[in-house]
Amino acid sequence: MSYARKTADTASISKLAVFVITTASAVSFVRVLFEVGVIIPNELPIIAVPIGAVILIMTLTCVALFYLINKESSKKEAMPEPDNPAQFKSALIFGLLYGFILLAVAFTKETFGNNALYIVSIISGLTDVDAITLSLSQLIKEGSLKATFGWRLILLAGLSNMVFKGVMAIVLGAKELAKWIVISFGIIVTAGLLIMWLWPESWYF
DSSP, rough: HHHHHHHHHGGGGGHHHHHHHHHHEEEEEEEEHHHHHOOOOGHHHHHHHHHHHHHHHHHHHHHHHHHHHHOOOOOOOOOOOOOOOOOOHHHHHHHHHHHHHHHHHHHHHHHHHHGGHHHHHHHHHOOOOOHHHHHHHHHHHHHHSSSHHHHHHHHHHHHHHHHHHHHHHHHHHOOOHHHHHHHHHHHHHHHHHHHHHHTTTTTOO
């Protein structure tokens, strides 16, 4: 979010900030696939194809933003260095969050059924995609959750996280940043929801 705050003082770098934020979001989806591959490699083909389609859309969005950035002859501004996420406090919070989400997912599934997991994914994804991804992957590994349903929950968590980051960027950044966040994130989230809804279960390799 340091990139969003930077645009509040320098609106001319809004497109660059959106490019950085969108690229970071795309990388987080790639990281999700890596985590899934480590825990449930046999199910990766089922999960990788639809989520990979979302990553492709994000990549195309980044390419379009990069083109727009280069097309403009605006003054270059230095972007702030991102904070180091590898801190003890962050690791401790993640561990606690992972344990809580694992219990919440198991309890929700047992009490309310699979459909209630959509709510858990949305809420959990707001703050951390990795924890809910690991929790759902563990359930798939144990056979408690089908991979064809699990990838939808993982994708939903990722989209929820994007929406949260987008809202925060809009609040902290300039009006120009808000416009481009709405456009780029709107395209990605809409496409992601359509993939969740329309993707045939037989489309995997």
